[in-house]
Amino acid sequence: MEGKFAYVTTLLIIIWIALIYSPNITTEAFLEELVAGVIISIGVAAITSKNFEGLGIKYLHPKRIAYFIAFFFVFLKEMVKANLNMARIVLSPKLPVKPGIVEIETDLKLPSAKLFLGNAITLTPGTMTIDYSNNRAYIHWVYVESTEPKKAGEIIKGKFERLLKEVSS
Amino acid sequence: MNSYFVYLILSIIAASIALGTYRLLKGPTASDRAVALDALTNITTALLVLIAVLSSRFIYLDVALVYAILAFVGVIAIARYLEGGL
Amino acid sequence: MIEQILDYVGMIFVFIGSLFFLFGTIGLVRMPDLYNRMQASTKTTTLGVLSFLFGIGLMQLQWMIKLLVIALFIVLTAPVGASALARASHNAGIKLWEKSVVDKYEERKK
Numbered sequence: 001m002e003g004k005f006a007y008v009t010t011l012l013i014i015i016w017i018a019l020i021y022s023p024n025i026t027t028e029a030f031l032e033e034l035v036a037g038v039i040i041s042i043g044v045a046a047i048t049s050k051n052f053e054g055l056g057i058k059y060l061h062p063k064r065i066a067y068f069i070a071f072f073f074v075f076l077k078e079m080v081k082a083n084l085n086m087a088r089i090v091l092s093p094k095l096p097v098k099p100g101i102v103e104i105e106t107d108l109k110l111p112s113a114k115l116f117l118g119n120a121i122t123l124t125p126g127t128m129t130i131d132y133s134n135n136r137a138y139i140h141w142v143y144v145e146s147t148e149p150k151k152a153g154e155i156i157k158g159k160f161e162r163l164l165k166e167v168s169s
Numbered sequence: 170m171n172s173y174f175v176y177l178i179l180s181i182i183a184a185s186i187a188l189g190t191y192r193l194l195k196g197p198t199a200s201d202r203a204v205a206l207d208a209l210t211n212i213t214t215a216l217l218v219l220i221a222v223l224s225s226r227f228i229y230l231d232v233a234l235v236y237a238i239l240a241f242v243g244v245i246a247i248a249r250y251l252e253g254g255l
Numbered sequence: 256m257i258e259q260i261l262d263y264v265g266m267i268f269v270f271i272g273s274l275f276f277l278f279g280t281i282g283l284v285r286m287p288d289l290y291n292r293m294q295a296s297t298k299t300t301t302l303g304v305l306s307f308l309f310g311i312g313l314m315q316l317q318w319m320i321k322l323l324v325i326a327l328f329i330v331l332t333a334p335v336g337a338s339a340l341a342r343a344s345h346n347a348g349i350k351l352w353e354k355s356v357v358d359k360y361e362e363r364k365k
Contacts, residue, residue: 018324021320022228089282119331122334122337128293128297142294171266189280198344205296207297212280214304215304218311218325222315237332241335244340247340247343251346251347253347
């Protein structure tokens with residue numbers, strides 16, 4: 001409980017500093033803003049921190065952070081690939097699409113891990129998360145390669161899920 | 170920045186906005202219009218940042234940030250409305 | 256010298272970003288149904304904004320932190336908004352394109 005509160009407060013203060021930073025701010029003004037930010041962060045964290053799941057000091061283990069950074073880079077690479085693919089589909093005269101909504105299963109337990117998986121699926125090649133119900137996700141696919149949940153899942157979420165499992169387990 | 174380069178970028182963005190506006194006006198359903206509006210919002214955010222650079226005012230970046238936040242809230246509100254929860 | 260090089264690299268990123276806007280809106284006009292349009296526009300304009308902001312940040316290095324905050328915010332919210340809109344439209348009864356091969360979500364609702 002206490003860990004969660006400290007975690008949310010620190011996160012809010014970091015976001016606040018990123019927002020108030022500007023190239024030629026005076027030290028005095030920066031300190032004033034910082035004090036206001038600390039007070040507001042503590043207030044907001046006191047009200048909201050009990051609603052968050054999957055936060056806490058134990059998630060700051062170096063191994064988890066390393067896997068999260070790996071996830072981020074894989075995500076960036078897949079995103080660039082997705083966009084080149086989409087540009088190719090959009091510009092080709094015959095418009096090679098074969099759309100459909102498929103169903104896949106995921107083993108991830110934490111809601112925040114599921115959110116990251118869903119966002120990663122939406123921004124990568126030809127797939128878009130439409131809905132979650134428990135551990136099933138419904139994915140819209142521009143070019144359906146398989147309607148079998150296992151096989152489709154392997155194609156769509158393969159790498160991401162393995163990395164996120166290391167982060168969240 | 171080279172001014173020819175600025176003209177090039179602005180003309181590409183103008184073409185994209187024209188195409189997006191076509192879908193916004195024609196779109197058969199309300200959701201099509203919402204999707205077009207979402208795309209136009211992203212383009213407008215980039216345009217606001219470009220304006221900030223051209224007039225070299227750091228403070229204009231806050232406008233872009235607030236615009237992006239409000240656009241997200243707007244899309245969520247439209248989605249809630251379509252689902253009948255508003 | 257280094258500033259010049261960063262300027263040119265930044266210009267390349269800005270150019271790529273605006274090209275992706277163009278591709279996204281071409282997809283918006285050409286794709287046959289709502290869900291495909293959503294895929295085309297969401298993905299490409301998100302990467303477009305990322306690339307655009309990163310390019311501007313390379314030109315004005317002092318602005319980089321704020322630009323990265325804006326970019327991070329857009330990357331986190333764009334897919335959430337798209338998913339919410341897609342689910343709402345599906346529940347509101349907007350059909351897939353008639354040549355779609357499968358719709359597991361419709362089957363589940365029955």
